[in-house]
Amino acid sequence: MVTAVAGSATDKPATAEELARRLHQAAEAGTAVIPVGGGRASGMGDVTERRGVALHTSRLDRVIEHSQADMVVTVEAGITLEALQAHLAKSGQFLPIDPFNSPGHTIGGLLATGWSGPLRLRFGSARDFLIGIRVALPDGKLASGGGRVVKNVSGYDMMKLHYGALGSLGVIVAASFKVFPRPLHDVTLEASRPSFDEAWTEAERVLSLPLAPSALELFSDGRMLARFSGSPDAVNRTAAECGWATGDESVWSDHSRRAPERWARIAVPRTELKRILKALPHGEGWWASPGVGIAHWPVDATANAVLDMRAKVESAGGTLVMLSAPPDFMQQVGAWGTPPPTLEIMRRLKDAFDPKGILNPGRFVV
């Protein structure tokens, strides 16, 4: 699904400076700009208000610096997650991001969309280990925030400003991360329960084991996948206590390939997730991270059913975001749902960075 960029011209600058210049030119001309990374999340958001230039980051794909000893990596935004993981793996390190609709996500795209996967349970999202960012702004400037050290309170946390902002304030051109050592030991376990209630209870039991799993996924058919990582004795003891069958690590990469054509992400307070999952229309499939409060819903139901569901999710304090859908369906349900009460403040930020509104016009919340 590339609804957002249909009919647009494409531009693939080779350097961050060139990208910033193109962005500036577009801003001067009032041309809309749709930043594109790997295109894996290009179905996200409302259909853009007008056509424009698709500004690709795909040629910005270098590892700028990887300090193995410092466990810090700086990359250009267009590098794919897989290319970066392969680079880090040579040093026994990794970035704990495992988004769905893989492979092919770029780092810039992942930061702009804020997508996460099962490992969020243990590691948090990229928001938690993004330590520096460089962004091209519509006025042609390149502005950086943070740095290349793991702990830093110098100036505002500009990483948070752009993380999950869907390129609405600028185009991410580079980022620095704190990376992690590969766990000493890592086991994958699986189990299944005949009913939702039994599966949920079992998932809760496993989530509260003294060594918490680093990922635990629950599926609408009662299947469960868990992962434990850490020191060998601790992991083996916990795996025994868990009592599930040993699975193969490859189930995780299979899981991350899930990419329904029409799907929604439900994010609610963890304690509300069970009730929300039970409220999904009968017969709909889903998978969820019960320890995080996130579920993904490949939508078979009608637009009205999605809107009903969104009302329930929002009254539980959460959000239901369409990650991809055919344009007419997207228009019926809207990508985002009820705007946040702080929309006015967000608009002031948008105006401060993109006064002409050329970045992803109409696609994001602001």
Place this chain on the structure above:
Amino acid sequence: MRYSPSVGQELRRIVGRDYVIDNHNDLRIFERDGSIEGAMPDAIVLPASSEQVADVMFVAAKNRIPVVPRGAGTGLSGGAVTIYGGIALQMSRMRRIIEIDPIAQTALVEPGVVNQELSLVAARHGLFYAPDPSSQKACTVGGNAAENSGGPHCLYYGVTTNHVLGMEVVLADGSLHWVSGDAPDRTGLDLCGILVGSEGTLCAITKVKVRLLRVPPSVATLLAAFPSIETASQAVSAVIGNGIVPAALEMMDNVTVGAVEAHYHAGYPTEAGAVLLVEVDGIAESTRELMAKIREILAQSSGFAMREAQTPAERELLWAGRKGAIGALGRIKPNYYLHDGVVPRSRLPQVLSAVGEIGIHYKLPVANVFHAGDGNLHPNILFDMRDRGVLHQVEEAGEEMLRAVVELGGALSGEHGIGLEKAAFMPWVFTEDDLDAMQRVKAAFDQQAILNPGKIFPDATRKPVRLAGRSGLALEAKWW
């Protein structure tokens, strides 16, 4: 406009007669925070509720009076200093733990709740609040959120921003908002993320929702001696290079160890060139296994006299030495001044030798006690305020140390904030365009620039902070 008696009347109507302090002698108490530079506010206002904070802010905005939110005043970068006068918004009456939800593992607190108090109360549910600045006996959760504070255990658990789920804030126009909350992945821009660590320049925090973690069933704490700072630094890199991220990994140099041992009698080896305090937590199998491996790695890196705490009391004592180290340094000289620059971990030996040389050059003793695992330095320059001309020397030495940090690819501050102290140094690490982007954020939140003016950004109307000129002030040794 300036603060006036009529503004004072208006503020008294909001918070009550006793909770506006504007007579000169009483104001002196709030002249400074944990840093060295001070300035008098025009008034101290102590609100009791979010609504009162909003009303106070509204009055301040109407009269264009600066407002500086203030928690416990333990900050080390001058963040709570009212350098342009105005209102010091003292949050100490707002100190309720509103709710601890043991199922969701969250706490909702008012900003004036003391950091350690939250963990003590959460402990009844087997939970704790992870960020643990060394000032945690005094500093507040609201102040921590404003500064994005760290602490020894942030190596594994992350800093404050990783634990704040949402906040209720009052903006510069007096409007009250909730940003983020219990659910992950909120729609729209991450206002909570940008407000945490904004040092009181974008909002006043009136409630904080934080994540609590389960108290680990087992903890192992090890003290290890090394012949030199270099060997200890190499050991730090070796531990982490072996895929082990301990809960905490702290270093103290010989000067610090001497002072700590004299004060606490915690069994610190005074003959060591440096010591490491290493802690791992988790289930018993994990701590046992990791500690055995860590001991092996440390031994290979010339570690000796390794001593593992056998009882909770012993562990407490080891940590008391670390967290009270700066106080203990008072035995050497009555005053200290420290920066908290961060370098990539592998640059620790280089930066520490530069710090040592700078100390020798200025003939000032320097004691290092810091978060080695994070590369977060805390060189304490020790001095006696009564010595003529010493302040200028101290300031120059500090600036040179920070310069060395930056030259090695580091950052100005790991956890203390930029505040007043390092605002002038921001152009060392950020370009004009970088700072311009940050200024746009400032303007979007606070058009009149009344919230904590003079902080974070280089201030053309002020010279870089000078310590010289203030004398006769015996600073009490503090936590940091």
